Structures are given as structure tokens and as C-alpha cells.
Amino acid sequence: MALRKPPLYDAYAGDASFTGFGGWEMPVEFDSIRAEHAAVRESVGIFDVSHMGEIHVSGPDATALMQRLTSNDVTRLSPGESQYSTITDESGTIIDDTIVYRLPRGDAEYLFVPNAGHDEEIYRRWVDHRDEWELAADVENQTEDWAMVAIQGPDAAAAVAGTTETDVASLSKGDIVEADVSGVESLIARTGYTGEDGFEILCPTADAGALWTAFADDCTPCGLGARDTLRTEMGYLLSGQDFDPADEPRTPYEAGIGWTVALDTEFVGRDALAEIDAEGPDETFVGLVLRERGIARHGYAIVADGEDVGHVTSGTMSPTLGEAIALGYVPTSYAEPGTEVSVVVRDREKRAEIVATPFIEDN
Amino acid sequence: MFEVPEDRKYLESHEYATTDSETATVGITDFAQDELGDVVFVELPAVGDEIAQNEEFGVVESIKAVSDLYAPISGTVTAVNEALFDQPELVNEDPYGDGWLLEVEVADEAEFEDLLSAEEYREQTE
Numbered sequence: 001m002a003l004r005k006p007p008l009y010d011a012y013a014g015d016a017s018f019t020g021f022g023g024w025e026m027p028v029e030f031d032s033i034r035a036e037h038a039a040v041r042e043s044v045g046i047f048d049v050s051h052m053g054e055i056h057v058s059g060p061d062a063t064a065l066m067q068r069l070t071s072n073d074v075t076r077l078s079p080g081e082s083q084y085s086t087i088t089d090e091s092g093t094i095i096d097d098t099i100v101y102r103l104p105r106g107d108a109e110y111l112f113v114p115n116a117g118h119d120e121e122i123y124r125r126w127v128d129h130r131d132e133w134e135l136a137a138d139v140e141n142q143t144e145d146w147a148m149v150a151i152q153g154p155d156a157a158a159a160v161a162g163t164t165e166t167d168v169a170s171l172s173k174g175d176i177v178e179a180d181v182s183g184v185e186s187l188i189a190r191t192g193y194t195g196e197d198g199f200e201i202l203c204p205t206a207d208a209g210a211l212w213t214a215f216a217d218d219c220t221p222c223g224l225g226a227r228d229t230l231r232t233e234m235g236y237l238l239s240g241q242d243f244d245p246a247d248e249p250r251t252p253y254e255a256g257i258g259w260t261v262a263l264d265t266e267f268v269g270r271d272a273l274a275e276i277d278a279e280g281p282d283e284t285f286v287g288l289v290l291r292e293r294g295i296a297r298h299g300y301a302i303v304a305d306g307e308d309v310g311h312v313t314s315g316t317m318s319p320t321l322g323e324a325i326a327l328g329y330v331p332t333s334y335a336e337p338g339t340e341v342s343v344v345v346r347d348r349e350k351r352a353e354i355v356a357t358p359f360i361e362d363n
Numbered sequence: 364m365f366e367v368p369e370d371r372k373y374l375e376s377h378e379y380a381t382t383d384s385e386t387a388t389v390g391i392t393d394f395a396q397d398e399l400g401d402v403v404f405v406e407l408p409a410v411g412d413e414i415a416q417n418e419e420f421g422v423v424e425s426i427k428a429v430s431d432l433y434a435p436i437s438g439t440v441t442a443v444n445e446a447l448f449d450q451p452e453l454v455n456e457d458p459y460g461d462g463w464l465l466e467v468e469v470a471d472e473a474e475f476e477d478l479l480s481a482e483e484y485r486e487q488t489e
Contacts, residue, residue: 029427225426
């Protein structure tokens with residue numbers, strides 16, 4: 001199957017190296033992952049995140065449909081607000097995580113963002129359940145209609161303010177507004193995946209180039225490599241890697257995002273999750289720092305007391321800390337920060353310590 | 364576009380060995396460091412260890428990738444670039460100079476015949 005090219009592909013094709021990710025051919029690195037990472041931590045970077053899906057839900061029963069297919073409580077959202085949520089199956093296993101935006105216009109109109117490569121599957125799930133439950137809602141897979149860029153870093157607000165008349169500085173975290181960005185009708189949301197202040201801007205695919213150009217002078221172009229090191233430093237989950245219905249089946253409680261589960265609402269997976277919540281999960285998602293030279297990577301075993309107790313799901317050298325950091329699952333009895341474990345790197349045990357996440361200060 | 368010095372010979376897997384004395388300096392090429400991106404970790408043998416041509420002798424890791432290192436030449440390790448343990452980025456900054464990996468007492472000079480010349484290696488990377 002051919003990789004899908006993001007609408008901005010031609011804008012930076014000569015400047016980046018590329019990788020296949022979720023079925024999309026995406027820039028992994030422009031200048032250097034380390035330099036891009038530093039730009040986001042210290043000033044501001046721009047990412048093309050058009051590989052993320054966009055599903056639009058509207059109509060009289062839009063809220064009911066969203067409520068019954070996502071774990072969080074959609075009714076808490078006012079127009080122009082967003083929430084982090086998960087999409088679970090009957091057993092409470094996470095199929096995908098997502099940001100649900102309640103659009104600033106209309107009565108109850110939603111745009112939610114499943115991960116790269118999940119848009120078609122999630123769209124089908126929404127349509128099938130709508131039909132089964134006979135709800136009056138329009139569901140549209142708009143992934144190909146929208147381009148999305150993320151402007152992230154301490155100088156993000158200034159960079160975005162320079163492109164629009166809309167008062168973005170006063171937007172609260174998670175809020176979304178309609179705005180004219182350098183002549184492009186867009187949606188600006190104060191959201192991101194880096195741990196820094198930042199914005200994600202959605203615009204029609206055809207206008208993506210103008211949007212990219214508007215930020216080209218002020219923002220360091222960043223690829224998925226830096227996106228990954230930035231989110232790993234925050235302990236944020238990566239769909240398909242830190243959880244995956246086939247290869248890494250996890251509930252929100254195991255994945256450390258139990259706060260996205262509103263048990264007082266009715267949704268697919270709710271009853272299974274209520275049981276798990278009552279008993280507590282057997283395993284949980286933790287941060288680790290290696291105390292010996294080496295780098296923990298996806299799939300490496302975590303051992304303690306001479307036994308294989310868990311495994312790493314994400315790991316890298318933290319550019320901010322200069323230490324090898326990792327995320328993974330261990331039994332809850334080993335999850336306490338300060339617990340000493342080892343990670344098996346190429347058949348050798350490297351000492352590691354369980355630590356609280358985020359690994360760095362949360363901005 | 365990438366630097367390929369004439370005073371050394373190359374493996375297809377992007378390691379080099381210098382050819383001007385009985386002790387060869389071993390490292391990875393400019394092309395290889397650029398492909399890897401920011402190098403953050405190297406794992407190397409110890410002084411006194413034997414390495415064998417075309418066999419793995421260590422690992423270099425960048426933020427995004429883990430790569431095995433293959434020996435361009437057989438011999439005994441006489442020096443290891445310990446500066447890389449604290450400054451692995453030297454591999455990016457100066458792959459043919461301060462970013463060298465090992466010095467090896469060459470066991471059999473005839474093995475150089477099996478390596479690529481600078482010109483042959485350059486063609487491979489173009």
C-alpha cells in the first residue's frame with residue numbers, strides 16, 4: 001500500500017528525511033532531532049501533524065453518540081472546549097486515544113482526532129454504532145480535508161499572535177476558536193503533545209502551504225523524531241506503541257490515564273472498566289531512568305529480583321536531561337518511584353530506577 | 364556531498380579503516396553519521412579484545428536508531444576512544460577525526476584488498 005502524503009509534503013520535501021508512520025510518509029528530522037527538541041523547549045517549533053485523523057460529528061444526537069463511544073464525559077464540554085479521552089472496546093481495552101473538540105459553532109458539533117492510520121477504522125466504528133443505536137447524527141471522516149500544524153514552545157503564543165487578529169494569548173488550555181490565520185480560515189486550539197505551551201491549527205488542505213509559510217520565519221521546523229522525544233519526556237502515551245489493541249492491550253487504568261474514564265456515563269467498555277477500577281489494575285505504566293550507560297528501547301525486558309517483570313514500550317535518550325529515559329509496564333508492586341529494577345539491553349542487565357513522570361518539569 | 368577521505372578503505376556497511384600504518388583507526392563514515400542523526404551512545408570492545416573482519420564489534424545508537432558496527436579489518440584492539448562515552452556527538456561532528464572508534468593492530472594486511480576504495484564507496488552512497 002502506498003503511503004499517504006501529507007498536504008504539506010511539497011513545502012518541506014527537500015529539507016527533511018522521512019519515515020513511514022501510521023500509513024503516512026512523514027518528516028522524521030529536519031536539521032537534527034536534538035536541535036529541534038531544544039527549539040521547542042526553549043523557543044518555538046512547528047510540526048506538520050496532518051497525519052492525525054479528523055472525524056466530524058454533528059446532528060441532534062451528536063453528543064449522545066460521542067458519549068457512548070468515548071470514556072470521558074463529553075457533556076462537560078462547552079462550545080469551544082476540548083478534552084482528552086479514550087476509545088475502548090467492550091473489555092475496556094484502549095483502541096485509540098483522542099482529543100475531542102466541541103466546536104465553537106453550532107449546537108453540539110464535534111471534531112475529534114484519532115491517531116494516524118486509525119481514522120477509517122474509527123469512522124466505521126462511529127457509523128456502525130450510530131446505525132445500531134439508531135441515533136440521528138452525521139459522521140464524516142474529514143482526515144483528507146484538514147491539514148494540521150502544531151506550534152509548540154514558550155514562544156508559541158507570540159508566534160501565533162503575529163499571524164492573526166484573534167486574541168490567542170487569552171485562550172485557555174484546551175480551548176478552540178475559529179480564526180483567520182494569515183488569510184486562511186482556520187481553527188486554533190491551545191493543545192499539543194510536547195509539554196510546552198502551544199497551539200494546534202487546523203485549516204483546509206488546500207491552504208496548508210500558506211499556513212506553513214506564515215510560520216516559516218519564526219518557528220523551527222520539527223519532525224516526528226523530536227515529537228517523540230518531547231512526548232516521551234512528558235510520559236505521554238503513543239498510540240500503537242504504549243498501547244495497542246493487538247500488541248499491547250491496555251486499559252486506561254493500566255496506562256495511567258484513569259482520569260479520562262467517567263464511570264458515571266454509559267459507554268462501550270464502561271462495565272468492564274468499573275470492575276477493574278474496583279479491584280485496581282495488576283500492572284501500571286511507569287517511567288524509568290537508566291543508571292548505567294545504555295538506552296532502553298521498545299520491547300526490552302524489565303527485570304527485578306531475578307525475574308522478568310515487565311517491558312519497555314518507549315525509550316530514548318532525553319535531550320533535555322542527557323539521561324536514558326523509558327516508559328513501560330510493571331506490576332503495581334514495582335511501580336513506586338525509587339524502586340530499583342533492571343532493563344535488559346542486548347542480553348545485559350542495566351540498572352534502572354522507577355521514577356515519576358513527567359521526567360522534566362511540566363510547563 | 365559527503366566527505367570520503369582517500370587515506371582509508373571502507374565497508375559497505377559504512378565503517379572505515381585507515382591504511383597508513385600497522386595500526387588502523389576504525390570509525391564510521393560521514394554518510395553514516397548523517398543517516399543516523401544525533402549519536403547518543405556507543406558500545407565498544409575493550410583494549411586487548413580481538414575483532415574479526417565483517418563481524419559485529421559494537422553498537423552505535425542515535426536518538427532514532429540502533430545500528431550494529433562491523434569490523435572493516437581483523438586485529439587486536441589497542442585503543443578505544445573513551446571520549447565518546449561522555450561526548451558521543453563527536454561521531455557526528457568529526458567522524459574521521461575526534462569521532463574515531465578504535466585503533467586496531469592489523470592482523471592481516473591482505474584483508475584491505477577486500478574493502479572498498481574511497482571512490483567505490485563514494486559511488487555506493489550516491
